[in-house]
């Protein structure tokens with residue numbers, strides 16, 4: 038065969054010691070090789086190759102020698118899923134704005150490329166210069182959920198970095214994790230150097246300073262740094278508020294296997310690691326230079342976070358609990374970020390992000406002003422909001438001025454009034470039906486309703502109430518048009534740390550499946566009412582990792598070794614692999630997942646402080662079991678969850694200026710149909 | 724006042740991996756960034772009026788892509804298309820444009836033939852160039868040259884010969900100081916589709932490897948010795964002047 042592709046010379050991965058010359062600060066460093074030339078010929082052989090090339094608008098590609106500290110920011114899933122992540126985007130900007138810092142990005146290669154990389158000796162790489170993972174000072178990974186854990190191990194291994202933290206030396210990157218799943222990093226404890234709790238903006242820059250100082254002290258001189266230099270780095274990191282170094286803590290267990298306590302064993306390591314909270318979002322007006330992908334991703338839009346936190350207190354919701362308190366961005370800042378961002382990126386869609394976007398105290402004005410700015414243009418606005426009330430419909434009407442009124446999504450989460458009291462989702466059936474009535478009468482064609490099964494204290498009656506609510510909504514839909522649709526989307530509940538439901542038992546998949554079939558059976562005579570469900574087995578791994586302790590770490594490692602990757606993907610059914618890993622490591626899934634904990638038992642995340650008082654959570658858990666609701670503390674009296682006093686801030690909502698406060702209707706659902714500002718604007722609208 | 728422009732653009736370097744599907748949004752976002760008054764289609768999901776005559780397979784490079792842009796208001800083409808070119812990802816550049824008068828023939832009709840280039844890695848250069856030259860002569864002397872195209876939905880036999888207008892193999896110096904073998908071919912576009920991969924199949928006889936790169940060099944009217952490029956009317960030679968290219 039003539040002209041056969043010579044195996045391109047792939048730069049060799051150096052042994053660990055020589056890597057130190059790459060890690061040195063500034064121009065003295067030997068720049069690591071780029072793997073682009075080796076990678077390029079392989080890209081015609083893989084799915085969606087554009088995800089690996091980088092080079093997008095707003096990418097920052099700096100010289101290696103121009104930086105003293107070098108970060109590789111990673112979302113441990115495909116580019117398609119990870120690229121739109123706001124956390125990575127913000128940190129990418131704030132780090133790269135520093136004159137002596139460089140940050141590049143990495144995502145998980147799909148299995149086809151991974152196999153080729155392993156065959157050809159191409160390590161995990163950054164997108165900007167295709168530099169190898171091992172060359173960076175920090176490998177910082179965001180964990181929005183637990184299903185990226187095996188990908189994290191895989192990336193380390195593919196990046197020629199020891200997967201075990203205690204095997205790493207000064208020539209290896211520091212492995213940091215952040216994001217929601219970092220609030221219980223115990224199942225990853227042996228693999229990470231540190232977990233960073235809470236908002237990343239400030240703490241990331243502090244870590245960068247620590248790193249720069251440490252490099253000056255240990256890497257600049259002629260002396261060869263020994264293993265104690267690595268330990269010194271961990272110690273300095275542990276001094277940064279919000280940074281948890283698992284190696285400095287040890288779990289102690291009761292004889293029966295329950296956790297007694299996790300204790301700090303390193304002098305100076307804090308007994309309780311507090312989360313970080315950025316108090317004023319106005320100081321962090323990002324993204325300003327959002328990366329514009331050249332290939333399809335899950336969210337193709339310019340996104341602005343309009344507030345952080347949520348105070349509704351839905352008891353199942355980890356995001357709502359751990360991101361308290363609410364901090365809003367000012368309407369004029371939102372407007373400016375959007376206008377600049379749309380111009381700079383060329384995106385034709387704007388997303389106003391937050392956990393519950395209709396809850397911004399000035400959302401009416403924000404929506405109106407943006408809708409005015411983009412009226413008659415091809416720019417569309419989206420507001421992911423699932424609040425069940427008339428206000429949300431009005432808001433959606435406003436935002437859809439440029440488009441078609443297709444689908445609205447509401448999340449009553451549970452079917453019966455009693456169940457909604459248990460989870461503290463304060464929506465009445467009357468609210469929902471009234472909201473549906475309004476939505477369909479205003480021309481919306483499709484309503485999606487989100488529910489969960491497997492909630493604590495749930496009976497079959499509660500489950501059947503989901504079907505019932507779906508049917509009633511569907512009857513309303515039909516009344517307004519035979520083509521109108523209703524979809525009920527039902528997932529299995531997974532208890533998460535730092536929530537009042539952290540003590541409860543998770544339903545095993547068979548039980549979830551049974552409950553789903555109850556619903557399916559109950560709606561079978563209503564052809565136009567659609568049911569969407571996930572595979573109940575999908576919650577098994579997530580549940581185990583969410584509330585597992587350090588004894589679950591060997592399972593993660595074993596599952597990865599057995600080939601588990603992309604655990605959240607339908608294309609990659611990994612449950613059997615995990616079951617085998619559980620068996621081989623002797624870890625009892627049921628003990629971790631479907632066992633109710635009592636008040637005395639220590640939880641693996643007790644030494645990580647999300648700001649919520651454990652006693653308060655326990656009380657709320659008791660209230661839940663007694664079907665007692667709790668009000669939203671943004672609008673009504675504070676109920677002392679513990680977050681605010683520690684931060685010496687109150688919920689930061691509302692501003693003096695061109696609109697009234699409070700703008701939200703009191704209570705949920707019974708709300709006004711009008712946006713609170715300039716209601717006359719809508720007179721012609723509908 | 725509606726204005727239409729036809730442009731020639733490149734899809735080189737990293738951008739050769741962008742799929743045809745993703746290209747529309749890459750162009751739309753570029754046009755929005757430089758705020759050019761591109762016209763939009765009517766309807767609930769308006770699309771910018773940017774049309775591409777045909778799709779290039781993912782991974783192919785090109786200096787011979789074309790598009791037709793319709794603007795809803797006048798632009799200053801020299802300035803504005805240069806700005807657009809600047810904001811597109813590195814590797815995508817607008818190299819020529821031509822205003823389209825009313826009643827102009829369809830763009831596709833101006834692209835009757837394509838000059839393709841197949842580039843091999845810098846190995847076996849002399850032997851491969853000689854062998855390819857012989858195979859090219861043989862193919863041009865034949866009446867038919869059938870190859871089987873393997874597709875997931877079944878094999879298809881196609882005759883490559885009618886599409887082949889000109890072929891030439893040569894050795895070209897590389898930036899790294901080596902040389903590599905390059906095959907250039909002018910294929911007609913107005914008959915049944917023959918792809919450069921089919922041409923490779925017809926020449927390889929199972930002993931010539933897949934080229935490292937396929938490139939669409941230019942499109943236009945076939946002429947003796949090459950192709951008259953559609954927008955500039957300049958002749959792109961079948962066998963390039965190596966010294967000129969290196970300069």
Ligand code: SF4
Nearest residue numbers: 347349351354357392
């Ligand atoms: S409204 Fe409820 S479910 Fe939504 S983010 Fe807030 S607490 Fe969580």
